[in-house]
Amino acid sequence: MSRTNRAAIVTGGAQGIGKAIARRLLREGVSVLLADVDAGAGRETAREFAELGRVAFLRADASKERDAVRAVRAAQRRFGRLDYLVNNAGIGVWKPIEEATLADWERIIGVNLTSVFLWTKHAAPALRAARGAVVNISSTRAVMSEPNGEAYAASKGGVVGITHALAVSLGPAVRVNCILPGWIETCEWRKSSQRHPPKHSDADKAQHPCGRVGRPEDVAALAWFLLSPESGFITGASVLCDGGMTRRMIYV
Numbered sequence: 001m002s003r004t005n006r007a008a009i010v011t012g013g014a015q016g017i018g019k020a021i022a023r024r025l026l027r028e029g030v031s032v033l034l035a036d037v038d039a040g041a042g043r044e045t046a047r048e049f050a051e052l053g054r055v056a057f058l059r060a061d062a063s064k065e066r067d068a069v070r071a072v073r074a075a076q077r078r079f080g081r082l083d084y085l086v087n088n089a090g091i092g093v094w095k096p097i098e099e100a101t102l103a104d105w106e107r108i109i110g111v112n113l114t115s116v117f118l119w120t121k122h123a124a125p126a127l128r129a130a131r132g133a134v135v136n137i138s139s140t141r142a143v144m145s146e147p148n149g150e151a152y153a154a155s156k157g158g159v160v161g162i163t164h165a166l167a168v169s170l171g172p173a174v175r176v177n178c179i180l181p182g183w184i185e186t187c188e189w190r191k192s193s194q195r196h197p198p199k200h201s202d203a204d205k206a207q208h209p210c211g212r213v214g215r216p217e218d219v220a221a222l223a224w225f226l227l228s229p230e231s232g233f234i235t236g237a238s239v240l241c242d243g244g245m246t247r248r249m250i251y252v
Helices: 016-027 039-052 065-079 102-130 150-170 202-206 216-227
Strands: 007-011 031-036 055-059 084-087 133-137 175-181 238-241
Touching: 007 016, 007 065, 007 102, 016 031, 016 039, 016 084, 016 133, 016 216, 031 039, 031 065, 039 055, 055 065, 065 102, 084 102, 084 216, 102 133, 102 150, 133 150, 133 216, 150 175, 150 238, 175 216, 216 238
Parallel strands: 007 031, 007 084, 031 055, 084 133, 133 175, 175 238
Antiparallel strands: none
16 A cells, blocks of 8 residues: 555644644654544644645534534545554543533543544544554553542543453454553643743653653654554454553552
8 A cells, every 4th residue: 555545533632642643653654633522722733744744633422422523524625545543632621520510520531531432433444445443542540540530530440341341343454452651741831822841850851661751752663563464363452551560569
């Protein structure tokens, strides 16, 4: 297949990890539709990446089925095909369980988990035709927690579960994997009005067996590997990208 004859959708692609994944895809010759609820950030990123390849922006709420349908149609109309889907959009609210509302819970589950179902459902016919791949972005919070993150942890655990279910349902035509990022510093990958240099203490770095905090480029490199034919014998997998933190025993 020609390097330039592939196309992807990245949800939450305007900032943070999604933006880094979109840039990596463009550098690999993949056309990218950025789907994001932040129109200002989306337009800015599309302009910033225009010189890298074919990139378009669509304002979309990942939790809304109509927006998933619109995005798949827009990608096919703009690029003529759809090979890859990156379900990256995510939000979090950290409140004590007594203060968290049902609306908080439903919004987090909707954006972080229901979106994976909706966007994969509507992209599936095109992905089957292209023998494509899906990467879902979960979190190490699927397997470990700090206080007050019940909805976020539940949503990210659900992403792990739906990943292996989709891999079985869509295989062999479509491979589906997920990444569990740990501490990934995104401050330099935000929209221009919110960017600032990272500030990490020696302790922040030393607690990671890798000796540093993660970068969005780390997740983007792994995402590209899992989408590319080089990972052709990997599906249904959940891959940690956390500098070793979840494997380190820390006692106070």
